[in-house]
Amino acid sequence: MTSRRALLAAPLMLPALARAQSSRPTRIIVPYAAGGGTDILARALAEAMRPSLPGPIVVENRAGAAGVIGSEAVARAEPDGHTLCAVVSTHVMNKHVMAQMPFDPLRDFAPVAMLSRSTFVLAAMSALPFNDIPGLRAHAEANPRSLSTGSTEALSSFIGQELARRLGIETPDVAYRAGSQLMTDIVAGHLPLGWTTTASATPHMATGRAKVIAVSTATRTPFFPDVPTAQEQGVADFDLSGWVALLGPARLPDAVAARLFSAVEAAYADGAFRQRLATLSIEADLRPPAVAAEALRREDRIWTAARAAGHIQPQ
Structure with a gap:
């Protein structure tokens, strides 16, 4: 009798079991x-x-x-x-x-x-005498290894060094623990350039001591709509994010x-x-x-x- 009752009750238990599982x-x-x-x-x-x-x-x-x-x-x-x-x-x-x-x-x-x-932007000290990638290339060629480029992890480091390879210049990589630290050094004039996220760069633009000269993706970012992409500035097929x-x-x-x-x-x-x-x-x-x-x-x-x-x- 007990087993028969269990068999009859089993179908009634299934919806409750399903509800219990779905509410996990x-x-x-x-x-x-x-x-x-x-x-x-x-x-x-x-x-x-x-x-x-x-x-x-x-x-x-x-x-x-x-x-x-x-x-x-x-x-x-x-x-x-x-x-x-x-x-x-x-x-x-x-x-x-x-x-x-x-x-x-x-x-x-x-x-x-x-x-x-996560669009990466190339932030720069506002005092640098260029505002775009062609100007960066010309400055780096005239002043070899003078443009150290900050990064915060493997991806932003790769983006910086890949751009340098494409341009035929050297921009020594400087590792930072966080984008906020990287941007603080740019604003303070201790670091010429750095690849970081829009979220890290945005709060520092109001200081007037930093500027953004390129973005890493094939399309512009809505957070810096006036900044052209690297592709727009002559770096073909550059699309990293x-x-x-x-x-x-x-x-x-x-x-x-x-x-x-x-x-x-x-x-x-x-x-x-x-x-x-x-x-x-x-x-x-x-x-x-x-x-x-x-x-x-x-x-x-x-x-x-x-x-x-x-x-x-x-x-």
């Missing part, structure tokens, strides 16, 4: 320190996505090893849509600059959405990825959320899973070619 928290792991740009974006997005998902959304910071520690937790998670990560473009680049990695940044993840584009993407574990079902993307899409459709991104100098660039996957593959091709050419080296 969704974790967005940010594999970087709290308070950074990716963390700020992830928290703003989690808040905006809550009306579209049945359960709570929790943002968790797991910093370390250039994003590898937190990302590995997602790579090893169940592909049920409840564990995601928000990563920047170094997620792909790490494969080419790290001697060993515990996962493959493409094969072991399933893209959910591309969230934002950072990004933030939302990823899940490999084998994430397409239907689950689509449901999550719909929640992200609803957040981006909200005017208040988009205004918040603009206030934070975050350039919205929403792309669905298939398009985000191609963006990651394109990134991998760029770094594969750069490594083959000896422009980046495993550490």
Whole structure:
């Protein structure tokens, strides 16, 4: 009798079980320190996505090893849509600059959405006697190795050195821990040039001691609409930028990825959320899973070619 009652009750329990599973928290792991740009974006997005998902959304910071520690937790998670990560473009680049990695940044993840584009700008001391890339080249040729260029991580360092290679000049790289420190030295007159994000550069423009002479992407940034791209200034096919993407574990079902993307899409459709991104100098660039996957593959091709050419080296 007991077993018969259990069999009769089982179908009634299934909807309750499904509801319990669907109301589980969704974790967005940010594999970087709290308070950074990716963390700020992830928290703003989690808040905006809550009306579209049945359960709570929790943002968790797991910093370390250039994003590898937190990302590995997602790579090893169940592909049920409840564990995601928000990563920047170094997620792909790490494969080419790290001697060993515990996962493959493409094969072991399933893209959910591309969230934002991080345009890098070439900031300069306002006292420098040029305002564009042709002027930079002429000055560097007349004054060899005089234009040190600041960077804050592997990508901005590569952008600076790639531009120098394309122009046939030398601009020695100077490493900084943060864009704010880099911009402080430009404003103070201690650093001639530096590649940094729009979010880092914008607060310092009001001083009158810094200027922006180029952007790294193929299209202009809305935060500096009057500044031409490197391509517009004669550097053909120069199109390098950072990004933030939302990823899940490999084998994430397409239907689950689509449901999550719909929640992200609803957040981006909200005017208040988009205004918040603009206030934070975050350039919205929403792309669905298939398009985000191609963006990651394109990134991998760029770094594969750069490594083959000896422009980046495993550490």
